[in-house]
Amino acid sequence: MTDNKKLIIIADDDLDYLFQMELYIKSFGFDVVKAESQKEAEILIENTKPDLAIFDLMMEKDDSGFILCYKMKRKHPDVPIILATAVASETGISFGVNSNSDKQWIKADLYLEKGIRKDQLNKEINKLLKI
Amino acid sequence: MKNLNVMVVDDEPGIRSGVSRILNNFTVSYPFMDADIDFNIIEVETGEEAIEKIKSDHIDIVLLDNKLPGIQGTDVLEFVNKNKPEILVMMITSYASLELAIKATNKGAYDFIPKPFTPQELKSSLENATKHLFLRGMTKKLNKEGKEIRYQFLSVLSHELKAPLYAIEGYLNIMKDKEAGEEILAYDQMIDRSLQRIKGMRNLIMDLLDLTKINFEKKPEKLRTIILGEIAQLSIEAINPYAIQKDVQIKLLDEENIKLNADPGDIEIIFNNLISNAVKYNNDGGEVLVSLKSVNDKIYIIVKDTGIGLSQEETDKLFDEFFRVKNEQTKHITGSGLGLSIVKRVVDLYNGEINIDSKVGEGSTFTVILPM
Secondary structure (H helix, E strand, O other): OOOOOOEEEEEOOOHHHHHHHHHHHHHOOOEEEEEOOHHHHHHHHHHOOOOEEEEEOOOOOOOHHHHHHHHHHHHOOOOOEEEEEOOOHHHOOOOOOOOHHHHHHOOOOEEEEOOOOHHHHHHHHHHHHOO | OEEEEEEEEOOOHHHHHHHHHHHHOOEEOOOOOOOOEEEEEEEEOOHHHHHHHHHHOOOOEEEEEOOOOOOOHHHHHHHHHHHOOOOEEEEEEEOOOHHHHHHHHHOOOOEEEEEOOOHHHHHHHHHHHHHHHHHHHHHHHHHHOOHHHHHHHHHHHHHHHHHHHHHHHHHHHHHHOOOOOOOHHHHHHHHHHHHHHHHHHHHHHHHHHHHHHHHOOOOHHHOEEEEHHHHHHHHHHHHHHHHHHOOOEEEEEEOOOOEEEEOHHHHHHHHHHHHHHHHHOOOOOOEEEEEEEEEOOEEEEEEEEOOOOOOHHHHHHOOOOOOOOOOOOOOOOOOOOOHHHHHHHHHHHOOOEEEEEEEOOOEEEEEEEEEO
C-alpha cells in the first residue's frame, strides 16, 4: 500500500493541546509532524514541505505564530496555514483574515479561536486542502 | 451602603407609590462591589417637573411613563440624552405600544418595563440598570488608570486562563466521544493531565489574588514586629515536601535573629516565591541556601540555588507579568508567570530592591534588600 497521506505540521507550546490536535488530525487520516516551540517549527519549515500547517499564535513570543506564517509563506507560498489562538476577542484583540488589510500582514489563510469542535476542524482542513 | 437616586415620572399616584413601596427595601449586590446599593425614590407627576428635577438634583435612573398630562415621556427622554446622557432612562410602557418602544430605543432609552409589571420584574430591571451603572463607572476608572497596561494584562491573562480550559475541555471531549476506545485505562493520562492543568489554573488564581491585594497600599493595621527567620522557616516547611520529591536540600542561615516591622503576609509572599522558584528550577539533587543578614540598617534576604540559571535576556524580563523562561529544561515546570512580579511589587511597597545574579547552568542568586 502506498502511503499518500497528506502531511500536516502542528506547532503549539501547550503540550496537551498539541497531543489532542495530533489525535484528531490523525483520526481524519492525515500524517502529523509536531513542533513544541517556534524554534522547532522554524527548523521543520526549513526541512519539510507539508500540505498544511497549524500554528499557535503565542508561544515563546507573543507573535510567534505570525512569524511562522511569514516564514512558511516565504518558503512555500502555496501551503495553507491555520493560525490558532486562545487569545479572545473580549480583550480587544480581534482580527480575522477576511479583510484585505488583515491579509496584508497576517499571512495565514484561516484564523481560528481554540476550542474548535472536531467535526468543524475536519471541515476547515478539508476546505483548505480542497478535498 | 451606596445610594442611587431613582425618579419615577408617572401621573398615576398608584404607580408612583407602588414603585416606592417595591424599591423601598430593595438592595442590589455584586460579587466585587464593596457595598450593597439601595435606592432613594423621588416621585414626580409630570414631564415638566421631571425636567426641573433633572436640572436641580442628581438623578441616576429615571423610570418614565410615556403618557403624561403635558409634554410626553419621549420629550423627557430627548432632554436627558441631550443634557444628561449619563442618566439611565427606563420607559414604562404598555405591551401594546411596540411602536413607542422602537421610537424610544432610537432615542436612547436603556430599557423598558412593560405595564402592568410585577414587583419582581421591576426589581430585576432595576438590578440590571444598577449593574450597568456600576460597570460603566469601573470601566471609566480603569481607562483613566492606564488603558495600555490593562489591555496588555487582560490579553495575557485571558490567554493564560483560557489555555488550560481548552486543554481540559479537549480531553473531556475525547473521553466523551471515547476516541481511545472503551477501556477506561486508556484515558488515565488524560485525566492526570486535566487535573494538572486545573492545579495550574488554581495557582494562577491564587497569584492573581495576591497581585490585587498588593495593588492596594500597605495596611498599617497589619504591620507588626516580626522575626524574619520564623517566616523563612515556615516557608521552607511548606515547600519541603516538594523539595524532597526533587531531592533538593533547603538550608537556612540565620544567625542574627533579625526583626522587622512588616505585614507578615507580605514577607511570606517574598519567601514563598523565591524559595519555591529556587526548588522548581533546580536540578535533581541540588541545593537552596536561604541566608538572612543585616548590614547598616538594611536587611538582606538572599536565596541562592544550584539550578539551571538565567541568561541576561531572561533576567531582564524576569519581573514582567506572565513572563516565563521557556526552554527544554522548563517545559514541564508549571507556573503562572506572576510570582516574581508579585515579589517585585511587595519589595517596592517596602521601598526595597531586588537583584539577580545568575549564570546559565550554574544557578541563580536573588537578593532582596529591605530598609529596617
